[in-house]
Amino acid sequence: MKVELQWQSGLRFEARTDRVSRPFPVAGSGEVEDGESVGPTPKELLLVSLAGCTAMDVASILTKMREPLRALRVSAEADQTEEHPRVFKAFHIVYEAEGEGLDADKVLRAVHLSQERYCGVSHMLKKAAPVTFEVRVNGAVVA
DSSP, rough: OOOEEEEEEEEEEEESSSSSOEEEEEEEOOOTTEEEESSSOOOOOOOOHHHHHHHHHHHHHHHHOOOOOOOEEEEEEEESSSSSSOOOOEEEEEEEEEEEEEOOOHHHHHHHHHIIIHHHHHHHHHSOEEEEEEEEEEEEOOO
């Protein structure tokens, strides 16, 4: 797997991967337009990768289980050290699944499969810091 960034200007880059042929923009957060950051920080992108990896697993597993998934929200947050280099020292993921008749045990099983077997991003990050999670199904906390 390979990713290449080509500098455009300021903190803006164009990214390409060996799997995706079309370039896509990546804007650094240090660049500000109209008082707003124009893009996420690299650490925010790491959290997006964590949430995206496990969310895709869970959605795929529940679809294969033929569960009536209507909505899935996955959020990830991380605590950082105070001294430089400021690194993540703990990760926490929240899964919120919705669907009429959705089986909470199956949602929990899908999350466990992602965390224990499939999500490579989570497995890599667990080597650096603990990864915890909570699961909500139709608003009720199940884990």
